[in-house]
Amino acid sequence: MNNSQIRYFDTTSANLFNLKDWAKIADSLDPAALERLWTSQALRRLKNSEREADRAAYNRLSRIKQPERLEIFSIVVADRKLKASLRPLVTEDKINVARQQSADLAKEFKKGKQSNPSQKTPASTATTPSNTQEQEHTAHVRYPGSPTPILSTQIPDALSAFNNESEGIDFFQGSSPPPPSSNSSTVTDDNHQSDSRLSIANHFALLNQRTQWSSILPNFHEYRQEQNWTLDLSPDGIMDLTLGSRFIATLDDRDLEAILEDQPALTEEFKELAELDELLGDNCSFETISERVFNTPLNTPVKRFLYGIVHAYSRYFPRKTAIPALEEKQGMFAILCPYIQGALDVYHIESFMSEIAITASGERKNAHKDYGERMEKSRRADMIAVDSEDNQIFLSECSSIYEKDKRKFVEDKWKLGRAMKDSWDSTVRKVVQSYHPHQDLATFGIQFFSHRLVFYKMDYRGEYRFWQVDSCDIPLQMNTTSGFEKKLRASCRSVLCFAHMVADEIRVRGTLPFLSMKEKIILGRAAQRIKPTTESPPFKKRVD
Incomplete structure (x- = not known):
């Protein structure tokens, strides 16, 4: 002393x-x-x-x-x-x-x-x-x-x-x-x-994840035992809290209020969004926005993001009044890539497109196999993005731009939910090799069906929670009756806000405290005991 x-x-x-x-x-x-x-x-x-x-x-x-x-x-x-x-x-x-x-x-x-x-x-x-x-x-x-x-x-x-x-x-x-x-x-x-x-x-x-959540968890356990729908996510311990969820329909008003209190919200006050609003201006018709963007120096990430979107439309407009019926992959590269990949590029988030192997899926399928055995192939996503430690933080499932088969939407949502859980589990296993996980560890996803983008987030609170964060309609027609200006503005804002949410998660992961060797062993052992997504078998498509 x-x-x-x-x-x-x-x-x-x-x-x-x-x-x-x-x-x-x-x-x-x-x-x-x-x-x-x-x-x-x-x-x-x-x-x-x-x-x-x-x-x-x-x-x-x-x-x-x-x-x-x-x-x-x-x-x-x-x-x-x-x-x-x-x-x-x-x-x-x-x-x-x-x-x-x-x-x-x-x-x-x-x-x-x-x-x-x-x-x-x-x-x-x-x-x-x-x-x-x-x-x-x-x-x-x-x-x-x-x-x-x-x-x-x-x-x-x-x-x-x-x-x-x-x-x-x-x-x-x-x-x-x-x-x-x-x-x-x-x-x-x-x-x-x-x-x-x-x-x-x-x-x-x-692993520093919260295991209690009001009275909703017992309700979910009861729902999980009673449901028998083929494409339900509950057998894998995933609580579907998205729009139109069968589980939410079973809850009373008090439980619904508890869900709404925790509903993830997109941040709408950050400098990139303010810059985007200034670039869009009051009038963002195709002719006006094209002239404004093409005559602006591309000296910021937001300007390059908006330029990519307008340039993609300029391949079809004004020569045509509507985007033609593109094949799924072609539509992804021509229309979706400027929106999604462009927004991720604003925050320097590395992304890849077109049938990218989901690392976590392969890890889950081959977890108990000897290296002498034949390894199963990983599931593939239409788009992925990785954080600074090369963990797959974002996944995407897409359909063609005029898809009408609702079964495709449900199947893609089911696949995306399971893949996001696999990625969450894989991320935890990798994080504890060096760092102590934070309580709100999350993975993200986007589903594109017909003309709609749906944004998802998955975290853990006693069970895996599968949230729908936001949605928007991609404009596919230029005429005034289709609301091109309104849809363009809403789509650009929603995608950029979602990319900002993903960037925030990556930033938090970059500030996690280091672990000692003993702590790595203990937390690594706990991470290995996370139950894999294998309870519900692959669904069989019906033949018409």
């Missing part, structure tokens, strides 16, 4: 001193210094304190051997010093587990049966009766500047060891931690089956 810390320590009376103050002043993580301070000061202060909680903490801690006290104290110091970096990584599920562990630890302290931590197997508990799985209990958190990784679930244990009532400790800053669940299961060396069940359960919580 420095001079000011020693002076503060010596001038603070025992009745005013608590563990929070102790953690504030003892900021050294040197083992020898901690041991000296702990043995000479901390226990004496707790014993002489007028607070009943401090004296109870002394009774518990005095029975613990000095090296174990030192380990607990080190964890508390690291937490008090760096709790701001911890708070975003401690989820409600992990807190529940830690609270139950704290209760068990306190009981053992009172009985005087505290054993060596290396020989003790922690217990785990479920958070709520609706969550039938048990919580994972080995989540690591890397604190910036900390010499070693610290188990996030150890920290509430340490706090409970100091002060079971936690009266003077401001750890979570905000709402108090939820009470421990009454349903707990203790893992013993003799119960290998229970140990296996607990260690596998709720790996999503360990």
